[in-house]
Amino acid sequence: MxxxxxxxxxLYCENVLVGKLAKTFGTPLYVYSYHTLIGxxxxxxxxxxxxxxxxxxxxxxxxxxxxxxxxxTNGAGLDIVSGxxxxxxxxxxxxxxxxxxxxxxxxxxxISTAIAKGILFFNVExxxxxxxxxxxxxxxxxxxxxxxxxxxxxxxxxHKFITTGKITNKFGIDLNNAYKILLLRxxxxxxxxxxxxxxxxxxxxxxAPFVSGIKKVSAFIKKLxxxxxxxxxxxxxxxxxxxxxxxxxxxxxxxxxxxxxxLKSTGLKIIMEPGRFIAGNAGILITKVLYIKNTPKKKFxxxxxxxxxxxxxxxxxxxxxxxxxxxxxxxxxxxxxGPICESGDFLAKExxxxxxxxxxxxxxxxxxxxxxxxxxxxxxxxxxxxxMVSEDKVQVIRKRETYADLIRNEFAK
Amino acid sequence: MxxxxxxxxxLYCENVLVGKLAKTFGTPLYVYSYHTLIGxxxxxxxxxxxxxxxxxxxxxxxxxxxxxxxxxTNGAGLDIVSGxxxxxxxxxxxxxxxxxxxxxxxxxxxISTAIAKGILFFNVExxxxxxxxxxxxxxxxxxxxxxxxxxxxxxxxxHKFITTGKITNKFGIDLNNAYKILLLRxxxxxxxxxxxxxxxxxxxxxxAPFVSGIKKVSAFIKKLxxxxxxxxxxxxxxxxxxxxxxxxxxxxxxxxxxxxxxLKSTGLKIIMEPGRFIAGNAGILITKVLYIKNTPKKKFxxxxxxxxxxxxxxxxxxxxxxxxxxxxxxxxxxxxxGPICESGDFLAKExxxxxxxxxxxxxxxxxxxxxxxxxxxxxxxxxxxxxMVSEDKVQVIRKRETYADLIRNEFAK
Numbered sequence: 001m002x003x004x005x006x007x008x009x010x011l012y013c014e015n016v017l018v019g020k021l022a023k024t025f026g027t028p029l030y031v032y033s034y035h036t037l038i039g040x041x042x043x044x045x046x047x048x049x050x051x052x053x054x055x056x057x058x059x060x061x062x063x064x065x066x067x068x069x070x071x072x073t074n075g076a077g078l079d080i081v082s083g084x085x086x087x088x089x090x091x092x093x094x095x096x097x098x099x100x101x102x103x104x105x106x107x108x109x110x111i112s113t114a115i116a117k118g119i120l121f122f123n124v125e126x127x128x129x130x131x132x133x134x135x136x137x138x139x140x141x142x143x144x145x146x147x148x149x150x151x152x153x154x155x156x157x158x159h160k161f162i163t164t165g166k167i168t169n170k171f172g173i174d175l176n177n178a179y180k181i182l183l184l185r186x187x188x189x190x191x192x193x194x195x196x197x198x199x200x201x202x203x204x205x206x207x208a209p210f211v212s213g214i215k216k217v218s219a220f221i222k223k224l225x226x227x228x229x230x231x232x233x234x235x236x237x238x239x240x241x242x243x244x245x246x247x248x249x250x251x252x253x254x255x256x257x258x259x260x261x262x263l264k265s266t267g268l269k270i271i272m273e274p275g276r277f278i279a280g281n282a283g284i285l286i287t288k289v290l291y292i293k294n295t296p297k298k299k300f301x302x303x304x305x306x307x308x309x310x311x312x313x314x315x316x317x318x319x320x321x322x323x324x325x326x327x328x329x330x331x332x333x334x335x336x337x338g339p340i341c342e343s344g345d346f347l348a349k350e351x352x353x354x355x356x357x358x359x360x361x362x363x364x365x366x367x368x369x370x371x372x373x374x375x376x377x378x379x380x381x382x383x384x385x386x387x388m389v390s391e392d393k394v395q396v397i398r399k400r401e402t403y404a405d406l407i408r409n410e411f412a413k
Numbered sequence: 414m415x416x417x418x419x420x421x422x423x424l425y426c427e428n429v430l431v432g433k434l435a436k437t438f439g440t441p442l443y444v445y446s447y448h449t450l451i452g453x454x455x456x457x458x459x460x461x462x463x464x465x466x467x468x469x470x471x472x473x474x475x476x477x478x479x480x481x482x483x484x485x486t487n488g489a490g491l492d493i494v495s496g497x498x499x500x501x502x503x504x505x506x507x508x509x510x511x512x513x514x515x516x517x518x519x520x521x522x523x524i525s526t527a528i529a530k531g532i533l534f535f536n537v538e539x540x541x542x543x544x545x546x547x548x549x550x551x552x553x554x555x556x557x558x559x560x561x562x563x564x565x566x567x568x569x570x571x572h573k574f575i576t577t578g579k580i581t582n583k584f585g586i587d588l589n590n591a592y593k594i595l596l597l598r599x600x601x602x603x604x605x606x607x608x609x610x611x612x613x614x615x616x617x618x619x620x621a622p623f624v625s626g627i628k629k630v631s632a633f634i635k636k637l638x639x640x641x642x643x644x645x646x647x648x649x650x651x652x653x654x655x656x657x658x659x660x661x662x663x664x665x666x667x668x669x670x671x672x673x674x675x676l677k678s679t680g681l682k683i684i685m686e687p688g689r690f691i692a693g694n695a696g697i698l699i700t701k702v703l704y705i706k707n708t709p710k711k712k713f714x715x716x717x718x719x720x721x722x723x724x725x726x727x728x729x730x731x732x733x734x735x736x737x738x739x740x741x742x743x744x745x746x747x748x749x750x751g752p753i754c755e756s757g758d759f760l761a762k763e764x765x766x767x768x769x770x771x772x773x774x775x776x777x778x779x780x781x782x783x784x785x786x787x788x789x790x791x792x793x794x795x796x797x798x799x800x801m802v803s804e805d806k807v808q809v810i811r812k813r814e815t816y817a818d819l820i821r822n823e824f825a826k
Contacts, residue, residue, distance in 0.1 A: 059793070060754060060791070060792050060793070063793050064823055065820060065823045065824065065825035066823070066824060066825055066826045068825075069825045069826070081752075081753075081754045081792050081793075082752070082792050082793050082794055083816070084790070084792070084793030084794055084795060084816055084819055085792065085793040087793070087816040087819070087820075088793060088819070088820065091820065091825065092825050102754065103752050103753075103754060103792075104704070104706070104713075104715050104750065104752055104754075105703045105704070105715045105716070105717060105719070105750075105751060105752020105753075106703075106752070107703060107717060107752075125706075126704055126706040126715075127706075128704040128705060128706065128771065129704055132704075151708075160756065160757075161727065161755055161756050161757030162755050162756065162757070163756060164754075164755070164756055167708065167709060167710050168710050168711060169756050170706070170713045170715070170748065170750045170756065170759075171754075171756075173708075174708060174709055176709070177708075177709075202755070290518045290519075290520060291517070291518070291539055291541040291542055291545075292541060293517070293538075293539040293540075293541060293583070295564075295580065295586075295587060295590075296580060296587050296589070296590075297580050297581050298581060300517075300583045302517050302518045302539075302583070303518070304518060304520060306518070311724075311728075314574065314728065315724075315727065315728055315757070316757075335583065337517065337518075337583045338518060339494075339495070339516050339517055339518020339519070339520075340494070340516075340518075341473060341494045341515065341516060341517075341577075341584075342574055342575050342577070342615070343573065343574050343575065343576060343577055343582050343583070343584075344573075344574030344575070344728070344729075346583075358541065373790075373791060373792075373793075374789060374791045375789060376787060376788060376789035377497070377786075378473070378786060378787045379473050379494050379495050379497070379498065379516075379786075380472070380473070380476050380494075380495050380497030380498040380500070380501060380786075381495055381497055382497060388826070395824070395826045396824065397823060397824055397826060398822050398823045398824070399822040400822075401822060403496070403497055403500040405821070405822070406497055406500070406501070407478060407500075407501065407504065408818070409811050409812040409813075409814060409818070410477055410478045410479070410810060410811045411478065411479060411808070411809065411810055411811070412478035412479055412481075412482045412504065412505050413479045413482070413801070413808045413810060
């Protein structure tokens with residue numbers, strides 16, 4: 001569900017004509033719907049209201065300050081993965097006790113700052129990392145809290161780059177080793193192990209792997225309890241899939257109904273880390289048609305957004321629906337491609353696309369997550385502007401870059 | 414050939430100890446060798462000295478201002494693909510008459526600026542683009558020059574994302590349609606068609622497809638001459654492969670010997686657009702080992718450089734050699750992975766890697782091209798610093814980003 005809809009023949013974001021945004025702010029342009037964003041957060045919150053989890057939005061999905069601020073104002077916490085994301089979280093006033101920090105490669109400086117700021121806990125990915133955190137906390141004279149990230153070795157149907165709960169992945173600690181660490185927890189004098197964390201992957205559309213992962217971790221919690229080890233938190237990660245094409249992902253309510261009984265039985269406070277589920281369908285990328293190129297073999301719709309703006313099609317083979325801002329009855333098979341000088345620069349291949357003309361605009365749907373946050377300056381292209389729409393109100397939440405930005409840190413020596 | 418070599422057990426860039434650069438400037442860090450960079454340019458120039466081509470370095474490979482300045486000071490021109498690259502070219506004082514401009518998606522503003530600045534010519538990729546250039550030149554009261562990019566429909570063994578000379582690609586114009594355009598050239602009153610352009614792909618290690626492409630275009634030039642159409646330039650593009658692993662690409666000399674006779678017979682002034690060939694082996698990415706993680710199935714070497722710093726392994730399945738800065742006799746099979754929260758974030762998989770310890774440094778070799786230029790702030794990570802080494806001299810050519818840079822254009826509304 002999202003608030004990008006045609007009224008008569010024109011695409012609107014909430015009450016605002018998207019075509020007007022394109023003309024006012026130029027393209028490529030990311031447009032977000034405030035009510036879609038917050039709506040998804042509230043839907044998840046409502047589905048889980050019985051157990052009142054702390055919903056920590058996964059900053060990496062879309063880290064724009066205004067997106068973060070909107071969510072924390074509505075009660076969300078934040079799931080961060082770097083010092084840069086911690087900086088953003090604090091910048092928008094997120095209470096430190098609503099921040100959890102995951103990453104297999106936390107640096108000494110990052111750990112140190114996060115301890116000093118008093119985040120809720122670290123999700124710890126390896127024994128060497130646990131040792132580092134213990135040592136750094138000791139040197140700061142603090143006791144810091146951690147959750148052990150368990151790798152539950154669960155099979156998930158998603159792109160191989162975003163499955164994270166298999167034992168051959170770099171993430172988490174296998175159950176045997178996690179058990180040993182917990183038995184030896186007294187060795188880590190400056191660390192309190194307060195919970196467990198699992199995160200099995202991203203864009204998962206069925207509940208079976210979640211259930212399977214949670215069952216494994218529940219059994220593990222019972223095993224720990226038999227040893228007198230009581231925890232406080234279970235962090236069940238994110239990974240909830242959304243609709244890009246014709247997927248039929250479980251709704252928040254179905255997901256909740258399936259796992260709440262399991263979660264309740266642990267007796268632990270629950271933390272969730274949704275990113276794509278909240279932001280994915282809350283954003284679209286607007287691009288202008290530069291040229292219609294008919295070749296002997298194919299029709300190419302050449303647009304002004306490239307793989308530097310949205311890398312998901314090239315990197316993950318991801319599907320994004322592409323709609324004209326002004327409804328057109330006829331469509332034709334075409335490749336929608338960007339201006340970048342490589343064949344990997346495409347938004348759609350061999351797709352029925354509305355019969356647009358040069359100068360028309362297209363909306364690349366469901367690009368609110370892993371869109372702008374993965375964008376680059378490849379081909380010395382300026383990163384797009386971002387605007388947030390709430391009912392009739394439009395706010396620029398990130399200015400388009402300028403050529404001066406490109407070379408800001410460079411020297412011609 | 415490059416100037417990153419072990420002296421005793423330590424890796425040097427020219428006369429500078431790379432380990433010292435890592436300590437001084439921090440990691441991840443791109444380190445370039447000035448003499449390797451210029452050496453490759455001069456090698457190509459020497460190989461083709463008989464026909465004295467204009468060698469236009471392909472800016473997209475590595476667009477750092479200091480890299481561009483070093484090359485143009487040594488006589489190179491520049492091959493650009495965007496307004497941002499034009500800005501960079503002019504910033505370092507590249508004479509406009511040494512700039513050629515290719516891209517399937519040039520915008521009106523970009524075309525207009527390039528005409529106003531008086532670049533040598535546009536490589537035109539489609540009939541609608543030719544019409545646009547004609548119209549814009551007319552509105553500026555100028556006659557501008559273009560080369561028609563021919564799609565020669567040549568098969569090339571390289572990654573599908575970087576093959577560009579097949580008829581199913583978005584690039585160039587097929588021979589039949591190019592012929593029609595040239596016959597009708599008088600219709601484009603503000604454009605002088607002064608040449609042809611071909612570019613069949615990237616990282617091509619054998620000369621056969623180049624020879625095949627040039628033969629096709631040579632025959633086409635003869636056909637045009639029969640119609641009284643005389644051109645001035647033949648732009649043969651880039652695409653020369655380099656050694657990443659165990660490739661044995663043709664040397665500049667072998668390549669030159671194969672194609673010079675063909676080029677001479679055209680009687681045209683030759684332009685070349687090498688990028689990777691010049692910059693690829695002239696740069697390395699230095700990264701620090703954060704954690705050694707042994708799991709039941711695998712050893713992971715977790716480093717502080719991620720797919721945001723170097724996306725080639727994830728995007729193209731690219732191979733980069735990984736060497737310790739301090740030689741270590743023993744090695745072990747491992748995955749070298751970054752700190753980013755997805756399984757696609759790796760630098761090497763199942764590779765024999767030196768037995769490094771936490772705190773040691775690794776060099777990811779041959780990352781001078783399509784390394785920094787494709788980097789992003791994904792996971793709110795700061796983009797790396799870049800340094801240039803020339804003999805004993807070290808210059809920072811791009812400062813490491815700061816957290817303030819991350820949010821410079823954002824607003825928390």
